[in-house]
Amino acid sequence: MRRMFRRELRRSYAPPDMILVLQRANELMATGDYAGAASSFEQLARAAEGRTGKRAPLLYIQAGRARIFAGQSAMGVDLLERGLGLFAVRGRPRKLARAAYRIVNELNQRGLTKEAGQITKYVTELEPGINLNNAPVEDSEKHPTLPTHCPGCGAPIHPDDVDWIDNVTAECEYCGSPVRGEN
Ligand SMILES: [Zn+2]
Structure with a gap:
């Protein structure tokens, strides 16, 4: 079990019980237990949505990726759309563009072109100007x-x-x- 890195309690720090579930979900994802990872990420996403909601979009996206990799395509696409949709309602077009670009690329690379097409269609309806063919412009800092x-x-x-806390810490x-x- 990894030791938790504790610091002074910060406004955006996730509650300790959430971090444990998150660690477990990431382990399941890394070891290829996608269905198990998906359940954990879904639980986390719903809990996050009930609190400030800041982390909910990414957690739904992880849940969606896990469902799709587990072969549960329709559920996975729903979860991805839910996560991406939350970025849109919250006025985070850059986050939406980057996440959508990454997801569509990943799906295509895995040969999941139908799912990639569904996500592309959804995101294009959400943000008509979005371009998923090129990587969004990177932060120049x-x-x-x-x-x-x-x-x-x-x-x-x-x-x-x-988000960067200072020059070397994100x-x-x-x-x-x-x-x-690291340098
Ligand atoms: Zn973390």
């Missing part, structure tokens, strides 16, 4: 390289999406742990 996964919860880190989007750059 210089920051150190981040680890690929959060040391606190094991979630993947997307350097273009994280915040995990899933659990709120500070994640330090």
